[in-house]
Amino acid sequence: MFRRPVLQVLRQFVRHESETTTSLVLERSLNRVQLLGRVGQDPVLRQVEGKNPVTIFSLATNEMWRSGDSEVYQMGDVSQKTTWHRISVFRPGLRDVAYQYVKKGSRIYLEGKIDYGEYMDKNNVRRQATTIIADNIIFLSDQTKEKE
Numbered sequence: 001m002f003r004r005p006v007l008q009v010l011r012q013f014v015r016h017e018s019e020t021t022t023s024l025v026l027e028r029s030l031n032r033v034q035l036l037g038r039v040g041q042d043p044v045l046r047q048v049e050g051k052n053p054v055t056i057f058s059l060a061t062n063e064m065w066r067s068g069d070s071e072v073y074q075m076g077d078v079s080q081k082t083t084w085h086r087i088s089v090f091r092p093g094l095r096d097v098a099y100q101y102v103k104k105g106s107r108i109y110l111e112g113k114i115d116y117g118e119y120m121d122k123n124n125v126r127r128q129a130t131t132i133i134a135d136n137i138i139f140l141s142d143q144t145k146e147k148e
Helices: 006-013 092-102 143-147
Strands: 032-041 044-046 053-065 077-089 107-120 125-141
Touching: 032 125, 053 092, 077 092, 077 107, 092 125
Parallel strands: 077 125
Antiparallel strands: 032 053, 032 107, 044 053, 053 077, 107 125
């Protein structure tokens, strides 16, 4: 069995600055998000002049837990929290597929990265925005097929 020392593996991800060099140190980092949930609205295709088009939709994820002090797992009330995520798709092929096939109520799995930004609302108030930039979408179900 082949084993690599931990330091050798870490060197692949982090470049160390040598004691004699004062140059800029570049290191790798990871910004990765995985979501599994239901689409909250049909996608919208937006294009701002001078920028690439983007497909935007919302995705709901749920967290469920049992409350109560009972030792028996089935006892107690079930609580649920729904979190809404704003999804943006910029990749040309994926953007068009998402716009055409993602529908409200569809269950999808997506991978991407998280992005924080700011914008000015209609009243010229600065607002914070958190967006998931999707780079992979897997369609798990279609709401219309589930109803049949």
